[in-house]
Amino acid sequence: MIEHPVYLLLLTLLAVTALAMVRLRNTLAVIMLSGIYSLLVAGLFVMMDAVDVAFTEAAVGAGISTVLMVATLALTTRESRIPTHRPLLPLAVVMLTGGALIWGTLDMPHYGDPEAPVHQHVGIRYLNSYDEIGVPNVVTSVLASYRGFDTLGETAVVFTAAVGVLIILRGWQRRRRRRQAVRERT
Amino acid sequence: MNEQVILRVISKLLIPLILLYALYVQFHGDYGPGGGFQAGVIFAAGFILYTLVFGLPNVNRVLPPRLLETLIALGVLLYAGVGVATMLLGGNFLDYDVLAHEPKHGQHLGILLVEAGVGITVAAVMIVIFVTFAGSDE
Amino acid sequence: MALGLYSYWVVIVLMMAGFYIVIASSNLIKKIAGLNIFQGSVFIFYISLGKVEDGTAPILASGYESYSNPLPHVLILTAIVVGVATTALAVALVARIHDAYGTIEEDDIHGQDESL
Numbered sequence: 001m002i003e004h005p006v007y008l009l010l011l012t013l014l015a016v017t018a019l020a021m022v023r024l025r026n027t028l029a030v031i032m033l034s035g036i037y038s039l040l041v042a043g044l045f046v047m048m049d050a051v052d053v054a055f056t057e058a059a060v061g062a063g064i065s066t067v068l069m070v071a072t073l074a075l076t077t078r079e080s081r082i083p084t085h086r087p088l089l090p091l092a093v094v095m096l097t098g099g100a101l102i103w104g105t106l107d108m109p110h111y112g113d114p115e116a117p118v119h120q121h122v123g124i125r126y127l128n129s130y131d132e133i134g135v136p137n138v139v140t141s142v143l144a145s146y147r148g149f150d151t152l153g154e155t156a157v158v159f160t161a162a163v164g165v166l167i168i169l170r171g172w173q174r175r176r177r178r179r180q181a182v183r184e185r186t
Numbered sequence: 187m188n189e190q191v192i193l194r195v196i197s198k199l200l201i202p203l204i205l206l207y208a209l210y211v212q213f214h215g216d217y218g219p220g221g222g223f224q225a226g227v228i229f230a231a232g233f234i235l236y237t238l239v240f241g242l243p244n245v246n247r248v249l250p251p252r253l254l255e256t257l258i259a260l261g262v263l264l265y266a267g268v269g270v271a272t273m274l275l276g277g278n279f280l281d282y283d284v285l286a287h288e289p290k291h292g293q294h295l296g297i298l299l300v301e302a303g304v305g306i307t308v309a310a311v312m313i314v315i316f317v318t319f320a321g322s323d324e
Numbered sequence: 325m326a327l328g329l330y331s332y333w334v335v336i337v338l339m340m341a342g343f344y345i346v347i348a349s350s351n352l353i354k355k356i357a358g359l360n361i362f363q364g365s366v367f368i369f370y371i372s373l374g375k376v377e378d379g380t381a382p383i384l385a386s387g388y389e390s391y392s393n394p395l396p397h398v399l400i401l402t403a404i405v406v407g408v409a410t411t412a413l414a415v416a417l418v419a420r421i422h423d424a425y426g427t428i429e430e431d432d433i434h435g436q437d438e439s440l
Contacts, residue, residue, distance in 0.1 A: 003327045011334040014368075018341035018361050027353050034357045041364050049381045049392035050371045051219040053401050055211075057367070059227040060408045064312055065360065067234060068408075071319040072353060072415040076422040081350065081429055090348035098340040102333060110328025112377035114390075119376060123393040130384050134290035135216045135297060138382040138394040139401065143221060144297040147398060148280040151300070152265050154402040155307050159262050161409030162311040166255075168416040169318045172423065218383065223405045308405060315412045322419060 003111070007047045014040050027078055028070070035066035052139045190239070197239045204232035212305050216294070222301035226308025233313050242320055254314045261307025268299045331372045338365035350430040352418045356411060363407050370396040 017037045024030050038061025045054035109116035126142050133141040143151055212225030237245045269280040277284035282296025338361055345358025374396035382394035422428050425436055 003330070008327070008330065011331060015334050015337045015341075018338045021357060021361065022341050022345055027351060030354055030357050034360055037361060037364060041368060044368060045371055048371045048375045049379055050374065050397045050400070051381045051383075052221065052224065053367070053371060053397050053404065055219050055224045056227065056401055056404045059224060059231060060404050061360075061364070063231050064227060064234065064316070065408050065411055067238075067316065068319060068412055068415055069353065069357070071316070072419055075319075075322055075419045076353065076428050081431075087344075087348040090344055093347065094340045094344045097343065098336050101336045101339070105329055105332040105336070108329065108332060111331050111372055112375045112379075113328075114376050114379075116373070118373050118396070119393050123374075123395050126394050127382065127384075127391050132289075133293045133297075135293070136384045137216055137218060137220075138384060138391070139219075139397050140215050140221050140297065140301070141293075142394055142398045143401065144300045145280075145282060145293060148269075148296075148300060151304065151402060152262075152269070152280070154406055155262055155265055155304050157406045158311050158409045159258055159307055161406075161413050162258050162314050164413045165315050165318055165416045168413075168420055169322055172420060173322055219381070221401075223401060227405065227408075311409065315409075319412075319416075319419075 004047060007044070010040055010044045010047065014044070025079065025082065027073060031066060031069040031073065034069070035062050038062040038065065052137075193239055197235055201232050201236055204235065205229060208232065208309075212301065213298075215301055216297060222304030223308055225301075226305040226310075227312060229305070229309040230312030230316070234316050237316060237320055242317065245317060249313065249317075251314070251317070254310050254317070257306055257310035258314060261303045261305070261310065263303075264306065265300050265303035268296055268303070272296070331368070335365045335369045335372070338362075338368070352421065352428040352430065353415070355430075356414050356418070359414075360407075360411065363403075367400050367404065370400050 014037065017033055017040065021030050021033045021037070024033065038057055041061065042054045042058035045051075045057060126138055126146065129138060129141050129146070130136065133145055135141040135145075208225045208229035211220035211228060212222065215221035215225070233245065233249065236248075268282075268285075272281050272284055273279055275284040280296070280300075282292045283289040285292035285295045342358045342360070342362030342365060345361065346355050349355055349358065374393035376390055376392045379390040379392040380388050382391045382397065384391070418428055421433065425433050427433060427436075
């Protein structure tokens with residue numbers, strides 16, 4: 001049976017975590033739950049045979065992302081305000097979109113179906129790549145060799161994000177320090 | 187800072203292991219789960235732990251901002267440089283077959299270099315982002 | 325089997341929870357957390373498509389015939405790292421907004437902009 005009980009439990013826990021995040025108002029609690037959410041997602045990835053991805057998600061989502069958000073919290077405020085108006089319109093939009101999406105899944109291939117269209121094309125070629133690349137981990141050979149161009153682009157995106165953060169925060173730090181120096185002089 | 191003896195001792199024990207594990211993930215990525223992205227993030231996690239426990243001035247002494255900024259660019263440069271090298275050797279951009287006498291060896295070398303580039307950039311970016319955030323909190 | 329579509333439905337619940345947080349919450353940090361939920365749901369969707377029944381992780385070894393599809397894994401692997409980089413950019417912007425407006429509540433920011 002493919003629907004392992006752990007798999008079903010993880011999916012259900014994920015839904016519970018996400019709904020708790022919707023209800024919570026304390027931002028620190030929301031961030032902690034988002035760390036737990038990432039850890040659950042990582043566990044789910046292991047169940048789905050994506051060990052490389054699970055690895056990354058556990059380190060990035062549950063580790064670095066959470067630390068960054070907490071660091072931002074230290075720079076800003078913690079409580080999120082009680083909303084002044086009832087969120088009826090967002091609720092309606094979300095229900096409608098969700099309903100349409102669920103309707104759309106009804107004719108999708110079932111989870112784990114080996115006959116699903118995704119498995120009929122380039123994936124087969126990748127799984128027979130050992131004679132061409134000589135690397136047992138197919139994810140690495142696709143990432144670095146077959147889709148090397150794509151990965152170069154992703155690395156450039158990470159680079160650009162760092163440049164953006166440096167421009168936003170470091171210029172601000174410098175300006176603040178200058179302001180402080182002026183204040184001390186007067 | 188001085189009261190957190192347990193925290194300091196434990197993290198002193200843990201940080202070398204985390205960094206070593208990151209290197210293992212980086213260079214074992216061909217054979218098991220792992221690769222540049224994961225290794226970079228784990229490496230950065232080690233330094234983030236160091237920052238959290240020992241404070242920003244110590245990290246700035248180990249990894250000066252200037253060095254980190256150079257490393258961010260160096261990783262991308264290494265990656266793109268491998269592409270340019272394959273072109274100079276007569277192949278297509280990022281076609282590692284031409285890097286060595288045998289296509290498979292070329293692929294191995296190319297993947298190793300490219301993953302190293304990814305690892306350097308990702309690790310440096312994550313550390314820089316965290317250090318910048320920590321530095322804003324004055 | 326009735327449970328064959330369960331993962332898609334949970335993905336949709338997660339996606340809608342994230343979507344709801346993004347449009348209904350006025351706190352900017354909570355909005356970013358909502359975006360992260362949304363992002364995570366898309367990751368699960370991709371990875372669940374790659375699973376093959378009785379398959380194993382796509383690391384070639386003798387004795388195994390059936391592997392899960394590696395392509396979604398590669399796409400999502402890079403997407404996760406890019407995701408945290410863009411999250412960092414977003415929280416940096418939030419920190420700057422807090423410095424300029426003294427608040428991270430969207431309503432207050434709009435109010436201050438109108439009173440200018």
